[in-house]
Amino acid sequence: MRGDVDPRELLGMADRLLRRADPATAGLWPRASALLALQALEATLLRLWKRRALDLQACSMRTQLICLRSYLDDARLAARAGHAWSALSRACHHHPYELAPTSGELQSWFSVVSELARGIGLSPEAPTPGGRSPVRPATAP
Amino acid sequence: MDPSVRSLVVSRLEADGSVDDTWVGLVLAALEGQVALEAALSGGDAAPRAGAARTSPARAGAFLRSIAVEGFRGIGPLQTLDLRPGPGLTLVVGRNGSGKSSLAEGLEVLLTGDSLRWKERAAVWREGWRNLHHPTASLRATFLVEGARGPCVVSRRWEPEAAFEAGVATAQIHDEAASDVGSLGWTPALRTHRPFLSYNELGSLLDEGPSKLYDALSSILGLEDLVEALGGLQEARRSREKALKEATDARGRLVEGLRDVADERARRVLEAVEGKEWDLAAVGEVLGGTVSAGAPAAELDVLRGIASLEPPDPARVAAAVAEMREAGTAVRSAQETAAARSRDAAALLESALRFHAVHGDGDCPVCGGRGALDGAWSARQKAAVPRLREAAREMDAVHQRAEGARRQWEGLVPLRADALTRASDVGLDLGELTLALSTWVKAGSITDLGALAEHVEAASGPLREAIVRLRDAARAELGRREDAWRRSAVEVVAWLKTAREAVRGAGDLKRLKSAEAWLKKAAAGIRDDRFAPIAEKAAGIWEHLRQQSHVQLGKIQLTGEGTRRRVALDVTVDGVEGAALGVMSQGELHSLALSLFVPRATLPESPFRFIVIDDPVQSMDPARVDGLARVLEGAAADRQVVVFTHDDRLPEAVRRLDIPAEIIEVTRRDASVVELRRALDPVGRYLEDALAVAGTADLPSSAAARVVPGLCRLGLEAACMEVVRRRRLGRGEPHAEVERALGGAGQLLRLLALALFDDVERGGEVPSHLRREAGPPLAEAFRQCDEEAHEIQPAAALELVRQAGKLTAWVRGLS
Numbered sequence: 001m002r003g004d005v006d007p008r009e010l011l012g013m014a015d016r017l018l019r020r021a022d023p024a025t026a027g028l029w030p031r032a033s034a035l036l037a038l039q040a041l042e043a044t045l046l047r048l049w050k051r052r053a054l055d056l057q058a059c060s061m062r063t064q065l066i067c068l069r070s071y072l073d074d075a076r077l078a079a080r081a082g083h084a085w086s087a088l089s090r091a092c093h094h095h096p097y098e099l100a101p102t103s104g105e106l107q108s109w110f111s112v113v114s115e116l117a118r119g120i121g122l123s124p125e126a127p128t129p130g131g132r133s134p135v136r137p138a139t140a141p
Numbered sequence: 142m143d144p145s146v147r148s149l150v151v152s153r154l155e156a157d158g159s160v161d162d163t164w165v166g167l168v169l170a171a172l173e174g175q176v177a178l179e180a181a182l183s184g185g186d187a188a189p190r191a192g193a194a195r196t197s198p199a200r201a202g203a204f205l206r207s208i209a210v211e212g213f214r215g216i217g218p219l220q221t222l223d224l225r226p227g228p229g230l231t232l233v234v235g236r237n238g239s240g241k242s243s244l245a246e247g248l249e250v251l252l253t254g255d256s257l258r259w260k261e262r263a264a265v266w267r268e269g270w271r272n273l274h275h276p277t278a279s280l281r282a283t284f285l286v287e288g289a290r291g292p293c294v295v296s297r298r299w300e301p302e303a304a305f306e307a308g309v310a311t312a313q314i315h316d317e318a319a320s321d322v323g324s325l326g327w328t329p330a331l332r333t334h335r336p337f338l339s340y341n342e343l344g345s346l347l348d349e350g351p352s353k354l355y356d357a358l359s360s361i362l363g364l365e366d367l368v369e370a371l372g373g374l375q376e377a378r379r380s381r382e383k384a385l386k387e388a389t390d391a392r393g394r395l396v397e398g399l400r401d402v403a404d405e406r407a408r409r410v411l412e413a414v415e416g417k418e419w420d421l422a423a424v425g426e427v428l429g430g431t432v433s434a435g436a437p438a439a440e441l442d443v444l445r446g447i448a449s450l451e452p453p454d455p456a457r458v459a460a461a462v463a464e465m466r467e468a469g470t471a472v473r474s475a476q477e478t479a480a481a482r483s484r485d486a487a488a489l490l491e492s493a494l495r496f497h498a499v500h501g502d503g504d505c506p507v508c509g510g511r512g513a514l515d516g517a518w519s520a521r522q523k524a525a526v527p528r529l530r531e532a533a534r535e536m537d538a539v540h541q542r543a544e545g546a547r548r549q550w551e552g553l554v555p556l557r558a559d560a561l562t563r564a565s566d567v568g569l570d571l572g573e574l575t576l577a578l579s580t581w582v583k584a585g586s587i588t589d590l591g592a593l594a595e596h597v598e599a600a601s602g603p604l605r606e607a608i609v610r611l612r613d614a615a616r617a618e619l620g621r622r623e624d625a626w627r628r629s630a631v632e633v634v635a636w637l638k639t640a641r642e643a644v645r646g647a648g649d650l651k652r653l654k655s656a657e658a659w660l661k662k663a664a665a666g667i668r669d670d671r672f673a674p675i676a677e678k679a680a681g682i683w684e685h686l687r688q689q690s691h692v693q694l695g696k697i698q699l700t701g702e703g704t705r706r707r708v709a710l711d712v713t714v715d716g717v718e719g720a721a722l723g724v725m726s727q728g729e730l731h732s733l734a735l736s737l738f739v740p741r742a743t744l745p746e747s748p749f750r751f752i753v754i755d756d757p758v759q760s761m762d763p764a765r766v767d768g769l770a771r772v773l774e775g776a777a778a779d780r781q782v783v784v785f786t787h788d789d790r791l792p793e794a795v796r797r798l799d800i801p802a803e804i805i806e807v808t809r810r811d812a813s814v815v816e817l818r819r820a821l822d823p824v825g826r827y828l829e830d831a832l833a834v835a836g837t838a839d840l841p842s843s844a845a846a847r848v849v850p851g852l853c854r855l856g857l858e859a860a861c862m863e864v865v866r867r868r869r870l871g872r873g874e875p876h877a878e879v880e881r882a883l884g885g886a887g888q889l890l891r892l893l894a895l896a897l898f899d900d901v902e903r904g905g906e907v908p909s910h911l912r913r914e915a916g917p918p919l920a921e922a923f924r925q926c927d928e929e930a931h932e933i934q935p936a937a938a939l940e941l942v943r944q945a946g947k948l949t950a951w952v953r954g955l956s
Contacts, residue, residue, distance in 0.1 A: 005843075013844040019811060024837045027808055027818040028830035028852075035851035036844060092851050094823065094858035096866075096883055097789040099236050103810050 007047065008122060010040035011113055018106055030100035034091040037106070041085055041113045048120045061085065077112075077119050084112040146366050146667075147172055153663045164656040171370040171377075171656065178373050182649050199326035199748040200314070202287035204781050205248075209282070212275035213250075214243035217813030219279075225803060226285045228750070230777040232792050233785045235807030240815035241785045242339075244807075245755040249337045251280040251297050252327065254310065270305050274813040277301060278308075286325075291315025295322060327748055333360045334747035335738075339755040343734035344727070351707030358708060358737060359699055362671040363746070367664040371702075374657040381646035381653065388636070388643035392419070395636050404626040405440045410633055414640075421644065424637050428630065441622070443563040447615035452608040453553045458601040461549040462594045468539075468546035469590030475539040484533030490526050494519060543590055550584045550597045554604060569614050577607040661702070672699050678740035685768040685775075686732035691715045692725055694733065728760040732769075739772065743780050751781040758791050763876035770794040777802075789823070796822050797867060824863065824949050827856030828942060835938040842938075849938040853945035854926040858889055860949040861896040868899070868956070889927050896952055919948040 014036035017029045025032065045064050049057040052071055056064055065085060069078040088109055091101045150172060154165060170181035204226035211219035215238065222244050224231055235241035249256050250270075271278055281296040297310040313319040322328075346354055359368075392414055399407045406427045413423040475481055496506065497514045505513040564571050581600045587593040676697040683694045695711030710733075712725070725733065735757060742752045754773075758766050770791060776782050784791065795802045804820040820826055831852035834845045862883050869879045882901070886892045890904040897903075897910055911920040922944035925933055933941060 010844075010847070013841060017840070017844075021810055021814050021816075024833060025840070026816045027806055028833055029810075030808060031827070031830060031852060031855065032834055032848045035848045038851075039847055092855070093889075094827070094855045094862065096862060096880060097793060099234065099788055099806075100808065102236050102238060102808075104238070 005039075005043050007040040007043035007113070007117055010036050010043060011110060011117070014040060014106075015110055018103055018110070030102070030106060031091065033106055034088050034101060034109075037110055037113055038085070038088040038092050041081070041088065041116070044113065044117050044120065044122070047122065061089075072119055074119060077115055080112045081116045084109040146364065149667050150367075150660075150663060153666070157659070159659065162655065164652040164659070167374065167652055167656040168370070168660050171373045171660070172366060174369075175373050175376070178377055182377065182653075199330060200286040200289070200293065201748040203284045203293070203327075203749050203751065204286075205751045205753075205783065206283040206285055206292060207281075208244055208248050208251075210244055210247040210280055212272045212278035213247050213280060214270060214272060215240040215809060215813060216243045216247070216815050217272045217275040218815075220244075220815045220817060222805065222817055224781070224783060226781065228777055228779050228781055230773050230795070230800065230802040231781070231783045232795065232802055232804045233783065233807060234789065234792055234804060234820065235785075235787065235809070237787050239807045239809045240813070241787075241807040242755055243815075245337065245339065245753055245785050247280045248282055248753060250308075251282055251295055251310070252322065253331050254297075254306075254308070254322075268305075271299075272813050280308075286314065289314045289317075293325070295325070297322075330746075330748050333363065334742055334744055334749060336742050336747070336749040336752045337755070338735070338738055338742065338752065338757070340731070340757065340759050343731050343738065343757070346734050346738070347730050352704070354708045354737075355699055355701075355706040358672070358675075358741065359668065359706075362668060362699075364664065364668055364671065367660070367667065371657065371660050371664055374653060374660060378650065378653040378657060381643075381650055384639065384643040385647045385650075388640045391636050391639060395632055398632060399629055402625045402629050404622045404629070406626055407629055410629075419640060419644065421637060421641055424633065428634060428637065440563075440567045441619070443567050444615050444619045444622075447561070447564055447567075447569065448612060448619050450608055450612045450615075451555065452605040452612070453601050455601075455605070458553055458597065461546070461553060462598045464549060465546045465590045465594035465597070468543040469594070471539045472543050472590070475536050478536075480533055480536040483529045484536040487526055487529035487533050490522050490529065494522055494526070546590060547588075547593060550593065553597070553601065554581065554608070564611070564615075567615075567618065569611060569618070571611065574604075574607040574611050577604040580604075665702070668699055672697075675740045675744070679736040682736040682739055682772050682775075683733065685772045686736060686765055687729070688762075688764040688768050690729055690732075690765075692729055694736070697737070726760075728762060728765060731757065731760055732765060735769070735772070739776055743776055750779075751783060752776065753783045753785070755785045756787055757784065758786055758788070761790075763790060763794070763880060766790045766794045767798065767876070770798055770800055774798075774800045792820070793866075797863070797870070822863070823859040824856045824953065827852050827859060828946050828949065831856065831942045831945070832939075835942050845938050846933050849941055850926055850928060850933055853922070853941060854889055856945060856949050857923070857926055857952065858892055860952040861889075861892040864896045864952060864955050865892075865899075889923075893923070893952070896955060915948065915951050918944055919951060922948050 014033040017025060017033040017036065042061070045068065046057055048068075048071060049055075049064070053067070056067055059067075065078075065082040068081060069075055072078045087101075087105070090098075147169075150168065154168070159165060166181050167178065170177040205224050206226040207221055207223045209219060209221040210216045220240070222233065233241050233244065246256050277299075279296065279298040281294065284293045284295065286293045291314070293312065293314040295310065295312045297308045299305075299308045310322045311319050312322050312325050346357055396411060396414065399411050409427050410424050413420040413427075493507075493514075497503075497519050502512065502515040504511050561571065561574075577600070581604050584593060584596050584600070587596055679697055680694055687694070691714050693713040693716075695713060696709075697711070698709045699706070700709045701707055735754075739752070742749070757769060761769060773782050773784060773795075786792070792802075792804050794800075795804070806818050806820045806826075807815060809815045821829060831849050834840060834848045834852065837845070840848075865883060866879055869882070870876065882895065883892075886895050886901050888904075890907055891901045893907045893911075894904040895901045897907060908920060908924070911923055922941060925941055926945060
C-alpha cells in the first residue's frame with residue numbers, strides 16, 4: 001500500500017496547514033500537520049532506500065533510523081532525524097493528558113525533515129506543478 | 142467604617158459591661174478614625190460621624206461573559222473568550238505559550254491595572270507586556286452584574302507606543318454613563334476577595350512567610366477598620382509617651398543649665414520644675430514677667446532701685462553752699478543795722494506792753510523809774526511798736542533766708558531707704574556709703590551757716606563718690622543677670638511649650654491604655670469568630686485534595702498581631718503532631734494554598750461571582766487532580782469557575798468523573814494568532830477533526846487521505862484509554878498503576894487488547910474478536926486506522942470517519 005509519494009509535497013502540505021490561518025482547520029492543524037510531516041519523513045527514507053539499500057524498506061522504522069547513520073555523511077542530522085521521528089510519532093498517537101504539539105515544535109521537526117531531504121540529494125523545490133509551497137528551512141523559534 | 146464592625150464592637154462592650162467606662166469614648170472614636178480620636182482626646186466628643194467617607198456600593202453578583210484581548214503578551218490579533226455567564230465550570234486548555242495565560246493575565250490587568258505575577262519579576266518581564274506582532278493593545282471584558290439592565294463592559298486601551306501604566310480604563314454599564322473602573326466599587330474586593338489565583342501566586346503565598354499569609358487571609362475578614370483603630374490608639378499612646386519622655390529629658394538638661402544662672406527668675410523656674418509635678422503656670426508667670434501676689438520683693442527690684450540712685454549734683458551743692466554763705470553774711474550785717482535795733486526794740490516793747498497789761502501801772506522793771514508805766518506810757522508805746530516793726534521787717538527777711546539756706550542740704554541727696562536696706566541681700570557693699578552718709582548727716586546739728594557750708598562742701602564729694610560706686614555696681618550686677626537670664630529664657634520658653642503638650646497628653650495615657658488593651662482583645666475575638674467558617678471550608682477542601690497524602694490539616698487560626706502575626710496551621714503527618722509546612726511536597730503546598738484561597742474568593746460578601754484559576758494542577762499527581770476536579774465542581778455549584786490549564790489531566794478527570802464542564806482549547810499559530818474552540822472529549826475531537834479534514838475543500842484530497850486515518854486512529858486510541866481508565870479506577874486501582882498500564886501499552890493493537898480483554902498481550906485476538914463482536918465493517922475500519930501506510934483512497938476518507946465513529950462508540954460501550 002505504500003505509494004511512492006514525493007516527501008517534499010507532503011511536507012509542503014504540512015507547512016501550509018501550519019502557517020495559513022483558516023477557520024476550517026482551526027485547532028486541528030497541529031495533529032494534521034504532524035501526521036503529514038511524519039509521512040514526509042518516512043517517505044524521505046523510502047526514497048533513500050530505493051536508491052541505496054532496497055532491503056531496508058521492509059524493516060521497522062527503528063532499524064531504518066539506526067541504519068540511516070551509515071548512509072548519511074552528517075551523523076548529527078541522522079540523530080536529529082531519529083528524534084524528530086519519535087516526536088512526530090508521539091504526536092500522532094494519543095497519550096494521556098498530552099495536548100497537541102505547538103507550532104514552534106512542529107516547525108523545528110519540519111526543518112529536520114527538510115534538511116534530511118536535502119541531505120539525501122532531493123532538491124528543496126518540490127517538482128509538483130501546482131506546488132505553491134516550497135519547503136522553507138524553517139528557522140528555530 | 143464598616144457599620145457591622147462597629148456594632149460588633151458595641152455589642153462586645155455591652156457584653157463586657159464596659160459601656161460606661163471613661164475610655165469607651167476613645168474606642169468608638171478610634172473606630173471613626175484618627176481625626177475623631179484626637180478630637181475625643183482633646184475633650185470634644187463631637188466626632189465627625191456623618192461625613193465619614195463612604196465608597197460607592199460595589200456592583201455585586203458579577204459574572205463574566207467574555208474576555209477579549211488584543212496585542213497583549215502572547216496574543217496578537219483580537220481574540221475573544223466567550224463564557225457562559227452563570228455558575229458552572231469552564232476549563233481553558235492550552236499548551237504553555239498558547240496564549241491562555243495571557244487571557245487570565247489580561248483580565249487581571251484589566252481590572253487591577255497590574256498583575257501580581259509581574260510584581261515580583263524583573264522590569265524586563267513587565268516591559269514585554271505588548272505583543273510584538275500587533276501594534277495596538279486593548280483589553281476588554283463583559284460582565285453581567287446584578288441590578289443592571291444590560292451588560293457591564295470594562296475596557297482598557299493603550300495608544301500605540303504608550304507605556305504599560307498609560308493604559309486608559311473605562312467601565313460602562315449598558316445604558317448608564319461611562320465611568321472609570323473605580324466606579325464599579327470593586328477595588329477593595331479585588332484585594333480582599335481576589336478572584337484570580339495563579340500557580341505562582343499560590344506557591345509564593347506559602348513561601349513568603351506566615352505574616353504575608355496572615356495579611357492575605359485576614360484581609361478577607363473585613364477587619365482592617367479594627368486593625369486601623371487599634372493602630373490609631375497605639376499611635377496616640379506612643380506619641381504621648383514619647384512627648385512625655387522628651388519633655389522629661391529636656392527638663393533634665395534645662396535644670397542643669399539653670400543651676401549656673403545666678404538669677405532670681407532662674408531660681409524660680411527651678412523651684413517650679415524640680416518636683417515630680419511641674420508647676421508650669423509658675424514658669425509661665427516668670428516668663429511673662431509677672432510676679433504672683435505675696436512673693437518676696439524681688440532682688441531685681443532692689444538692684445533696679447539702687448541702679449537708679451541719683452548722686453548729689455555738684456552744681457546744686459555749690460549753689461547751696463554759696464547760698465548758705467551769703468545768708469550767713471546777710472544775718473551778720475543786718476544785726477549791726479537800725480533794723481536789728483528796731484526789731485529788738487519792738488520785741489522788748491511788745492513784751493513790756495504785755496507786762497503792763499497784765500500787772501497794771503507801776504515802776505519800770507528795767508530801769509526802776511518810779512511810776513514810769515502808766516496809761517500814757519502805754520498809749521505812747523503802742524503807737525511806737527508798728528513803727529518799730531516796720532523798721533525791723535528787713536531783718537526778718539534775712540533770718541528767713543538763713544533758715545532756707547540751712548535746710549538746703551537735706552534735699553541734696555534723696556536716698557531710697559527701702560532699696561538700701563536690702564542692698565546686702567543682692568551682694569552689694571554698703572560700707573563706703575554708710576560712712577559717707579554718717580558724716581553727711583552731721584549737717585543736721587550745725588547751726589552756724591558758715592560752718593554748715595564748710596561741712597556740706599567737704600562731705601558732698603565723698604558721698605557722691607560712694608553713691609556713684611554703689612550705683613554702678615548695682616547696674617553691672619543687673620546687666621550680668623539680664624544676660625544670663627535672657628539666654629536661659631529662650632530655653633525655658635521652648636521647654637515650656639513641649640512640657641505643656643506633654644502634660645496635657647499624659648493626662649490621656651491611662652484612658653488610652655485601657656482602650657487599647659480592650660480593643661486588642663476584642664479584635665482577636667472578632668477575628669477568630671469571623672475566620673472560623675473560612676477555616677472550616679478550607680479544611681473541607683483539603684480533605685478533597687489531600688487524597689493519599691499523609692498530611693492531615695487540623696485547625697487553621699490567625700494568631701498574634703503586629704510583627705508576630707501569623708497563620709497557625711495545625712499540620713499532622715501520619716498522626717505526628719506539630720509538623721511544619723516543610724514536610725509538605727510542592728503539590729501539597731499548592732493544594733493547601735488552594736484550600737485557603739478558594740473559600741476566600743467565594744465568600745458571599747464578594748461582589749464577584751467568578752473565580753479565575755491559572756494552572757492549579759502543575760505539580761499535582763493524578764489522584765489529587767481528581768480531588769481538585771471535585772473541589773471545582775463544588776465551587777461551580779454557585780460560582781462561575783474558569784480554570785486555565787496546560788495539559789489534559791484536569792479535563793480528563795472532569796470527563797471521567799462526569800462533572801459538567803465546558804472545555805475550551807487554546808492553540809497559538811505563528812505571529813501570535815491564537816485560536817479558541819470548544820472542545821469535545823478527545824475521542825469526539827479527533828473524529829471531528831478527521832471529518833473536517835475529509836470535508837475541507839482547502840486541503841488537497843491526497844493530504845486528507847493521508848491525515849484522516851491517523852486522526853481516526855487517535856480517536857480510537859483515546860476511546861480505548863477512556864474505557865481502561867474508567868474500568869480500572871472504578872475497581873479501585875491506584876491512579877499511578879493505571880497510568881503505567883496505559884503508558885506501557887503503546888500501539889493501537891495492544892491498547893485495544895487492553896480495552897477488550899483487559900490484557901495487553903492478547904493483541905493477536907483483536908481482529909477476529911472485532912469481526913465477530915463488532916462486525917466486519919468496523920473490523921475493516923480498525924485495520925485501516927492501524928495501517929502503517931497511513932493512506933487510503935481519497936474517496937474513502939468520509940466513509941472511514943463514519944465507520945471509525947461507530948467503532949469508537951462500540952469501544953466506549955465496553956464495560
